[in-house]
Amino acid sequence: MSYQKFKADYLFDGYQILNHQYVLIIDGKGKIIEIVDEKNAGDDIQIFNGILSPGFINCHCHLELSHMKNLIPEKTGLVDFVFGVVTQRHFPEEEILDAIKNAEDEMITNGIVAVGDICNNTLTISQKLKQRLVYYNFIEVSGWLPQIAQTRFNRSKEYYDAFSRLPTSDFRLCFAPHAPYSVSDELWKLIAPFFKNKTTTIHNQETIFEDDLFIHRSGDFTRMYEKMNIDFSFFKPTGKSSVQSYADKLSNAKQVIFVHNTFIKENDIEFLNIQSLQNNQQ
Numbered sequence: 001m002s003y004q005k006f007k008a009d010y011l012f013d014g015y016q017i018l019n020h021q022y023v024l025i026i027d028g029k030g031k032i033i034e035i036v037d038e039k040n041a042g043d044d045i046q047i048f049n050g051i052l053s054p055g056f057i058n059c060h061c062h063l064e065l066s067h068m069k070n071l072i073p074e075k076t077g078l079v080d081f082v083f084g085v086v087t088q089r090h091f092p093e094e095e096i097l098d099a100i101k102n103a104e105d106e107m108i109t110n111g112i113v114a115v116g117d118i119c120n121n122t123l124t125i126s127q128k129l130k131q132r133l134v135y136y137n138f139i140e141v142s143g144w145l146p147q148i149a150q151t152r153f154n155r156s157k158e159y160y161d162a163f164s165r166l167p168t169s170d171f172r173l174c175f176a177p178h179a180p181y182s183v184s185d186e187l188w189k190l191i192a193p194f195f196k197n198k199t200t201t202i203h204n205q206e207t208i209f210e211d212d213l214f215i216h217r218s219g220d221f222t223r224m225y226e227k228m229n230i231d232f233s234f235f236k237p238t239g240k241s242s243v244q245s246y247a248d249k250l251s252n253a254k255q256v257i258f259v260h261n262t263f264i265k266e267n268d269i270e271f272l273n274i275q276s277l278q279n280n281q282q
C-alpha cells in the first residue's frame, strides 16, 4: 500500500486547527490514515502553503439557477426577489446548462466536495451524472393555494422519479417544502410521508414578514400574494411564529436543514430543540 504525506501552514482536522508540525497521512485510495507529529512522519512529506482541510459541504445550492447570477437586483427585499425569480423570462437551455457546469467548476475550485441542491426541474441531472461532486437532491415543492396542491405534487413527483434513477440517489433524495409562506397544508400532507428517515430542508424566517404573516396575517407577504393575484382568503393565522406553526409537519424527517433563519428568535430555537429531543425519544 502506498501512502502519501502532506503538511501545510495549518491543518484543520474538522475540529481544531493544528500547526505546521503535524502531518496528514493518506492511503493509496485517499483515505485518511492518521495525523502524526512531523518527528514521527518519516520522509517524502509534500508541503503546501495555506490550510489543509476536509472538503467543504455546500448545504444549500440552487445549481439550476446559476444562469441568473447578477440578473436580479440586490437589496430590494425578499418579496421582490422572489417575484423576480418566478417571473424571469425564458432562457435557452444551452445557456442554463453552461452556467450549471461553470458553477460546479467553481464549487470544485473552492474545495467543495458535497452539495445539498434544491431542484425544481431536471436540468442539473446531466451534470450530476458526471459524479464530480456528491449531491443530495432536494426536490422542491411550492404552491400556496390549496386547490393546486395535487397538481404541484404530481409535477414534483415526476422530477423526484427522474432523480431517483441517478446512481446513489435512493438515500440522497427527498422532497423539500420551499418555504412556510408558499406551501399549503394540503401540499405538506402530500410530501410529509417522503421525509421518513431522510434529511429535508426549508427556507425559514428569511424575513420578518414571515412571522407577521403567521402571527397577524399581515406584512409584506400579503402584498406579494396580491401582486401575484393569489387569493389567500383561506389562510388563517396561527398566532405563533412561522417555524413554530409548521415544525411538527417535519417530525417524520431524520434531519432538517433550516436555511436563512435571519429572523429566528431564541424561543424558536428552544422550541426546535425540545421538539427534536422528543422526536429522538420516540
Ligand SMILES: [Zn+2]
Residues within 6 Å of the ligand: 060, 062, 118, 203, 259
Ligand atoms: Zn434557497
